[in-house]
Amino acid sequence: MSVYSYSVPTPAGDERSMADFEGKVVIVVNTATGCGFTPQYEDLEAIYEKYHEKGLEIVDVPCNQFAGQTPGTDEEIHQFCTLKYNTQFPQYKKSDVNGENALPLFTYLKGEKGFEGFGKGPKALLMSAMLSKIDKNYKTNPDIKWNFTKFVIDRKGNVAARFEPTASMKDLEALVDSLI
Secondary structure, three states, X not given: OOHHHXXXXXXXXXXXXXXHHOOOEXXXXXXXXXXXXXXXXXXXXXXXXXXXXXXXXXXXXXXXXXXXXXXXXXXXXXXXXXXXXXXXXXEOOOOEOOOOOEOHHHHHHHHHOOOOOOOOOHHHHHHHHHXXXXXXXXXXXXXOOOOOOEEEEOOOOOEEEEEOOOOOHHHHHHHHHHHO
C-alpha cells in the first residue's frame, strides 16, 4: 500500500483521499489549539503561503490525545486557526493518531518513519523528561509522541521525513523547498 491508499475524514463527515494530492509535496501534521507548540501554526501558514502554488499541501489533523490540548469542536478549531493564525489550509476532522482508533493514515506514516528522538536543546530535554514519566518505552515505539509531529511526503508518495514538534521549522521548510 502507498500513502495514496489512505484518506482523512473532513469535519463534514466526508473522506478526502490522499490520492487527491498525488504529484504534490504534502505535510501531514497532528495539531492542537492549546499546546506550547501551537504557535507553529504561524510557521506552517508561512510555508503554505510560500509553496502552495508550487505544489505544497498541508493535511492538518487536530488531535486531543495529548493532555487534552484540543478540547473544541471541529468548527471551534477551524475558527481558532483562521482567527488567530489566519490559516488558509484546511483542518480535517479531529481524530486519534495513536491507539486502536488511530486513523489508518497515521498508522501507515508511523510505520514508514518511526520515532528517532527529539534532537537537542531545552525543548527536546523537556519532552524527553515528560515522556519518560508517561511511557518508559517511548524511545522504542513509533507512536506519535506529541502535538505537531509532521510527516513530509514527496511528489512520488514517499514519506521523506518525520519532524518531531521540537524540530526546527526552518529545517522543515528547507526540506519542503528541496522537494518542490
